Every structure is written in structure tokens, then in C-alpha cells.
Amino acid sequence: MSSYICPECNQVWNGYWCKPCNSKHFQNDFNNWTSGNEKIDKLIQDAQLNADMNWEAVEWIPYDRFKDVKQIECNQVWNGYWCKPCNSKHFQNDFNNWTSGNEKIDKLIQDAQLNADMNWEAVEWIPYDRFKDVKQIGKGGFGTIHYARWNDGFIEKWDIKNQQWKRDQDEDGEEVALKKFDNFVNFNDVLNEMEIHFKTFCSNVGTSIQFYGITQDPETLSYMMVLKYAKDGNLREYLKINFNNINWLQKLSNLRDLSYNLMNIHKLDIVHQDFHPGNILSYDFKNYSMRISDFGLSKLIWTNPNNPEKKNIVGVLPYIAPEVLSGDEEYTKAADVYSFGIIAYETITGFPPYPDIPHDEDLAIKICNGLRPKIPFHTPKLITRIIMRCWDARVTHRPTFEELEDELWKYYWDYKGYLDEEENKDSEIVIQIKKAEEFSANQESTNTTTTTPLNYQTHPQAIYTSRLLNYSKLPKPKNEENFERELEELAKSFSHINTNDDIDEF
Known part of the structure; x- marks a missing residue:
């Protein structure tokens, strides 16, 4: 990565975070706060002195700097956006209200939902009637790609007040691509494709196209992957x-x-x-x-x-x-x-x-x-x-x-x-x-x-x-x-x- 010169200390830095300068700024502030516990103070101070980037700089935060404090559903530690224990329960409570018609696909979706650490890992069964403006836009060696708009949009998080999923909803529907496999393709190979795509996306979000869920063509009964629409094509x-x-x-x-x-x-x-x-x-x-x-x-x-x-x-x-x-x-x-x-x-x-x-x-x-x-x-x-x-x-x-x-x-x-x-x-x-x-x-x-x-x-x-x-x-x-x-x-x-x-x- 290219090197830059810090305008404050004239030492080499990365253009965003100068460790020598910022360590000094943190140290100058040490006498202005305390957690009341020497070990916690030391943990925070060590993190600040050794931070190579801003996200490594742990702070002592006075409680009066927070507002709207309230206990949420399960009272367990969470990341502030997605509570895995609660959301797994919400998904599980809904298992009897849907089916793909295939046990293996049901299991793939249910396992993904129960183990989702963030919203983008929560694959869904999406009824075909939730799509509109469906049209074929491409054909490959083993299937076709269709453009569609998804009326509901993907899950963002659980709405505690209304006890339902809050979704990223666009007025005209979320643009998606439906990947439909040709009938000669073995079902186990289709399932394998879905599992591999899901695994690569979850392991590193930037690697593959976001995988929203699975649906089924009501005419051919072919299963289809529901993916984020790549508007710039291939x-x-x-x-x-x-x-x-x-x-x-x-x-x-x-x-x-x-x-x-x-x-x-x-x-x-x-x-x-x-x-x-x-x-x-x-x-x-x-x-x-x-x-x-x-x-x-x-x-x-x-x-x-x-x-x-x-x-x-x-x-x-x-x-x-x-x-x-x-x-x-x-x-x-x-x-x-x-x-x-x-x-x-x-x-x-x-x-x-x-x-x-x-x-x-x-x-x-x-x-x-x-x-x-x-x-x-x-x-x-x-x-x-x-x-x-x-x-x-x-x-x-x-x-x-x-x-x-x-x-x-x-x-x-x-x-x-x-x-x-x-x-x-x-x-x-x-x-x-x-x-x-x-x-x-x-x-x-x-x-x-x-x-x-x-x-x-x-x-x-x-x-x-x-x-x-x-x-x-x-x-x-x-x-x-x-x-x-x-x-x-x-x-x-x-x-x-x-x-x-x-x-x-x-």
C-alpha cells in the first residue's frame, strides 16, 4: 500500500490514521477519565496506544452519553442490529407457515435462518407471486436468468414494536435476478450450487452475489435462486x-x-x-x-x-x-x-x-x-x-x-x-x-x-x-x-x- 507523510509529525502514515500522533492524543487524555477499575483502565489504554486503525481504539464511555436505553427481547449480548438467539426463534416459529415442497430445500433454508449471524445470511423461501415484471434477460449453458422485482424486499431486522420483520422495501420492489436451472440438471447438483453460493457469500460478503432466497416457477416447477440484480451485467x-x-x-x-x-x-x-x-x-x-x-x-x-x-x-x-x-x-x-x-x-x-x-x-x-x-x-x-x-x-x-x-x-x-x-x-x-x-x-x-x-x-x-x-x-x-x-x-x-x-x- 502507498505511504503518506503525516502533516502533524512528518512521519510515514497510511493517509488516514497516524499511530504515533493518535497514541499521544490518547495518552494526553488518560488523566481525564477512569472506569474506576485499574484492569479495565489498562485494557482500554493499551488498546488506544496500540491502535493501528480507528476501529481498534476502544473507549471508556460514560453512561450518560446513551439515550433510549431499554432491555430488548432476550437480554443477551448482541451486536446492536441482529440478535441471533431472538431471530432464530422468530424464524423457527414461522417454519410451519411455509414449505418449498422439498425437504432438502426446506432444510437448507431453515439451517441458514437458524445460524444467521447477520441479516444477509437469512435465506428465505419466497413465493413466486411476490415477484412482478419477470422477464428473461440471459441464457447460459445450464439455465436462464430472469429479471424481476420483488415486492417485499430483503429482511433488515426484527421490528420489536410491531413483532414482524422490517424489510428494505423499494416503492417499485427490489430488483432481483432469478436463476432458473434447465430441467435436465440433476436436482442434487442444483442443491449443491445453492449451498456453495451461500457458503462463499457468507464467508466473505464481497466475493459473490447476494443470495436472497429460493423460489419455484409455478409452470415448470423448476427451483430458482433469488439473487441481487447485477445491473452492470457480466x-x-x-x-x-x-x-x-x-x-x-x-x-x-x-x-x-x-x-x-x-x-x-x-x-x-x-x-x-x-x-x-x-x-x-x-x-x-x-x-x-x-x-x-x-x-x-x-x-x-x-x-x-x-x-x-x-x-x-x-x-x-x-x-x-x-x-x-x-x-x-x-x-x-x-x-x-x-x-x-x-x-x-x-x-x-x-x-x-x-x-x-x-x-x-x-x-x-x-x-x-x-x-x-x-x-x-x-x-x-x-x-x-x-x-x-x-x-x-x-x-x-x-x-x-x-x-x-x-x-x-x-x-x-x-x-x-x-x-x-x-x-x-x-x-x-x-x-x-x-x-x-x-x-x-x-x-x-x-x-x-x-x-x-x-x-x-x-x-x-x-x-x-x-x-x-x-x-x-x-x-x-x-x-x-x-x-x-x-x-x-x-x-x-x-x-x-x-x-x-x-x-x-x-
Whole structure:
């Protein structure tokens, strides 16, 4: 993260909280208060002297600074917004008043409600008649997405006075997306998708789209996930329309956020297995709110009828790691890293991989033999190196998402510090981005249409939705002839950079 100089003490600080100064301010006030107990005083004082950020600064608060004090329902300690014991009881009291018609879905919802630590973890059964303005807006490999407005809105907290749930209600209804699975999808796989999505959202709220609940199409009887509506759509659509208006800070932020989200998913021992821009959604791309969707459903859908032990491959061909295509390895965390490398290429260039050729067995063979998209020569070399390491055919040479997040976080804050405060002028990433921008500016001087959507032709057999890919006898994965030499030269060119200040030599 970039460093700043405190205007009060002239020492390095984070731009928000100067620990030396604030420790001094707290200490100067120690004689002006006491809890009446030496141990409590010491606990508070130690917290204040050692606080690295404002939320670590515990205070002694005189009781007369509170108002409207009253005992709430259960008289247990709570967070001031969501009382888990009380709310679990409210949910449980209502269990007999609804059913999805399926015991497993009922149990999923009930378990979520009983264990919810905050309102966003309280998944609901939502009758279909509570939606209006329902219309299909998208179709994937295994289902459709519908837009709708939810009349009730999601639960905020329990209204003690009126003894009912207080909801976030919009006059026109809450905008939601209804994810409907095709009839051929096995129910257990649908349930698995719901459980994984719920787990990833609850473990880290910023990782995936908010999961409001479950409903059922009254005509087809298909169960549907009710999700927060991502009004900016998916990353592929956004890049095609807006790429020429996306600056390098947003590109770095997008890559940093994606690596952070995948890092959190992998910490749960979940492998996405179908990671591509169509599964990256956002409420607002400009404000860096990227979310990941479609967790692992395609992993479980298909089994090869001729060989039950061999799973068929499902996904979007250009984003599938060569060792998965060839059958050499099961889908691993490293395969998600490969997909990230292709997505990083697309984020930097704006172009999807291999748009002008059929996505068929011939392409799969070429990928196994080392074919990769061509990275433009003016791309910052640090970013080129990240992309190449991610799509290395040697699985053990790929970085982890922890490593990627550390590296991209550093690049983002170095460049942001340069833009905001003209700091970090000697940072390697700043130097390289400036060169890339100079090249782009020279190109734009002869092109007056740079703010228009990207224009490229897509081959009719270039397919960017998930599907069954049942190829056989693909070659053992390898890199192209000069790949490893080029990657080694990139690594050597940055070997002088201090590992603590810039990138690690992984």
C-alpha cells in the first residue's frame, strides 16, 4: 500500500490514521477519565496506544452519553442490529407457515435462518407471486436468468414494536435476478450450487452475489435462486461496450479484486471450475464491485456413461486449463489460476480469446500444444509476466491467488499513489504503465473512434457459454517452444526489484 507523510509529525502514515500522533492524543487524555477499575483502565489504554486503525481504539464511555436505553427481547449480548438467539426463534416459529415442497430445500433454508449471524445470511423461501415484471434477460449453458422485482424486499431486522420483520422495501420492489436451472440438471447438483453460493457469500460478503432466497416457477416447477440484480451485467458485456473508457487504475483494481475473491474461495477448499468473464458480475463496475457467480455446478453435472470414473469436461473451451482438457489431471486450484490468466489477458486487451476461430477439438489440441492469446508488446511487462505465469502449462509453476493478490495489491496502490499524490514515480509498474499509455496515445492520435465499443468479428463457432466438451486423445500439455525462455527473461529483468517493496520472485 502507498505511504503518506503525516502533516502533524512528518512521519510515514497510511493517509488516514497516524499511530504515533493518535497514541499521544490518547495518552494526553488518560488523566481525564477512569472506569474506576485499574484492569479495565489498562485494557482500554493499551488498546488506544496500540491502535493501528480507528476501529481498534476502544473507549471508556460514560453512561450518560446513551439515550433510549431499554432491555430488548432476550437480554443477551448482541451486536446492536441482529440478535441471533431472538431471530432464530422468530424464524423457527414461522417454519410451519411455509414449505418449498422439498425437504432438502426446506432444510437448507431453515439451517441458514437458524445460524444467521447477520441479516444477509437469512435465506428465505419466497413465493413466486411476490415477484412482478419477470422477464428473461440471459441464457447460459445450464439455465436462464430472469429479471424481476420483488415486492417485499430483503429482511433488515426484527421490528420489536410491531413483532414482524422490517424489510428494505423499494416503492417499485427490489430488483432481483432469478436463476432458473434447465430441467435436465440433476436436482442434487442444483442443491449443491445453492449451498456453495451461500457458503462463499457468507464467508466473505464481497466475493459473490447476494443470495436472497429460493423460489419455484409455478409452470415448470423448476427451483430458482433469488439473487441481487447485477445491473452492470457480466464482465464480457461490460468490456465490449466500455473498454475504451477503462483506465489502467480500473484494470488493476479489477484484477486485484478478482484475485482476492478467488483467494477467499480457495480458502474454503472450493474450486470454481467454470471461471470466465460471463460468470463475473457487478452491481457497478466503475466502483469496483466485482462478484463471482456459478460456483462449480458444471463440475458435478456430467459423468461419462461409457466410463463412470472419468468425468466429462464442461466449461468454456478457451478458459479451461490444458491439463484438464487432456485428462492428465482433475480440476484443481491451479486450473482456476489458468482461467484467471486468460481473464487477465481479456481485461487488459478488451478482446476475448480466439474470437475468430471455431472452438472445437482442433483448438483444444492447439491449446494443449501451447497455443495462447498474443499479449500486445506494449503491455506493462510486470502484467505480461503475471499472465504468462498463470497460463504456464507446467501446473506447479503457476502462482497461487494469495501470491497474485499480494502482487496486484502492490501495483494498484503504487499506481493510485502516483495518480493521487504524484508519489512512486520510480515504481516499476508506474514507469511501465506510463509507457503503455504513451503508446496508446500515439495510436489514438490517428484514430478518432477510441471511445466507441470494441469492434471485432466473432466466428459463429466461437462459443463463450459453458457446454459439454468430450474430446479424446488430446496431447500431453506443453508450452510453446520459446515460452519458458521468454518467461525466464522477464523474471531476470525484474530481479533487481526489492521483494519487500515490489514483487516477489516466486
